[in-house]
Amino acid sequence: MPELHLNTQAVHAGYEPEKQFGSVSQPLILTTTFERENGVPREHIYTRNENPNRISLETKLAILEGGADAIAFASGQAAAFAVFQAVLEPGAHVLIPDDCYHGIRTLFAQVYQGWQINCEEVDMSVVSHVADAIRPETKLIWIETPTNPKLKIFDIQGIAKVATDKGIPVACDNTWATPFFQRPFELGVDIVMHSTTKYFGGHSDILGGAVILREKGTIAARIRAIQGTGGGVPSPFDCWLLNRSLATFPLRMPVHSSNAQALAQFLHHQAAIERVYYPGLPTHPNHEVAKTQMQGGFGGMLSIEVKGGMEKAIELAENLQIFTHATSLGGVESLIEHRRSAEGLHPRSPDNLLRVSVGIEFVGDLIRDFEQALARL
Numbered sequence: 001m002p003e004l005h006l007n008t009q010a011v012h013a014g015y016e017p018e019k020q021f022g023s024v025s026q027p028l029i030l031t032t033t034f035e036r037e038n039g040v041p042r043e044h045i046y047t048r049n050e051n052p053n054r055i056s057l058e059t060k061l062a063i064l065e066g067g068a069d070a071i072a073f074a075s076g077q078a079a080a081f082a083v084f085q086a087v088l089e090p091g092a093h094v095l096i097p098d099d100c101y102h103g104i105r106t107l108f109a110q111v112y113q114g115w116q117i118n119c120e121e122v123d124m125s126v127v128s129h130v131a132d133a134i135r136p137e138t139k140l141i142w143i144e145t146p147t148n149p150k151l152k153i154f155d156i157q158g159i160a161k162v163a164t165d166k167g168i169p170v171a172c173d174n175t176w177a178t179p180f181f182q183r184p185f186e187l188g189v190d191i192v193m194h195s196t197t198k199y200f201g202g203h204s205d206i207l208g209g210a211v212i213l214r215e216k217g218t219i220a221a222r223i224r225a226i227q228g229t230g231g232g233v234p235s236p237f238d239c240w241l242l243n244r245s246l247a248t249f250p251l252r253m254p255v256h257s258s259n260a261q262a263l264a265q266f267l268h269h270q271a272a273i274e275r276v277y278y279p280g281l282p283t284h285p286n287h288e289v290a291k292t293q294m295q296g297g298f299g300g301m302l303s304i305e306v307k308g309g310m311e312k313a314i315e316l317a318e319n320l321q322i323f324t325h326a327t328s329l330g331g332v333e334s335l336i337e338h339r340r341s342a343e344g345l346h347p348r349s350p351d352n353l354l355r356v357s358v359g360i361e362f363v364g365d366l367i368r369d370f371e372q373a374l375a376r377l
């Protein structure tokens, strides 16, 4: 068969109607343990190690991202943690972006405290900054692009080349762009991480994560062992639900993105908005890089800074009627969040910054909602 399109894979990959009943929708295999035959395990043994719903999900995730293997976890954080556990060791140095999901910073600051891991933040907007920061003991370069919450864009191919020349693995958190818009493996990345809680789940009702590997090998085997033995696994029901959500993922993404593009352009012209962060705007400092490494759109996330500080920002968020003031992102419904309040002990976001997850509602309604909310400021 010729290679199938992403939309077809999103529907079919990982499952064929099963033999017992010919069930078209995959049955939910709610069991922790599996019967042995004459003392020998048949296919599966125990759900922490594997479960048919999880195998289907992992097969689909690997195909959608274009990798050789996918390993599912109970959250995005558990997935990121598994990557760090697999490639770092005491004395290791790791580079992370100076703007990235705050939970990644927090993992190094809190959980890895005392493990002698040296985590250095770099502004990766310029590739040479990454090259200059590499040391003999650098064991991992962690990219996230576009970043959370400032939508910085990093040249994936440029960074991957610098790292590969030195034999250092590169991991990319592809949660915001998703393989619909951005394909890190084709740009030289070794490991892709996802919070499947976001666009893959798409309905704000499943927590999950995944690590996808470009090649099977030592790192893949270590992460697989961390999954089964560490035990941070998703339940069969979460795998089933996520698998079902993935069927419509390629249909949702272009709507998220075109809505965000239109809203970003509208907000860019509003006097009450000091700044719009969106890689699809020509004013974005790395718009040209975004254009070369993202295809078909720039994603559904944007951030804004509101004139008048934190008070006005929160007032704007509260004035909106369709956008819900809540954290998280990637669901069908639009959300807005005063980001600084969600960043825990050491917040970094400017206090007038609102992060917007643009949903798949009718874009005219979303823009009109902002018009009325801005008029009441």
Ligand SMILES: *Cc1c(COP(=O)(O)O)cnc(C)c1O
Pocket: 075, 076, 077, 078, 101, 103, 144, 148, 173, 175, 176, 195, 196, 197, 198, 207, 208, 209
């Ligand atoms: C949400 C998020 C995470 C963490 O994922 P959880 O599923 O909440 O653990 C990591 N990276 C990015 C970019 C995210 O948006």
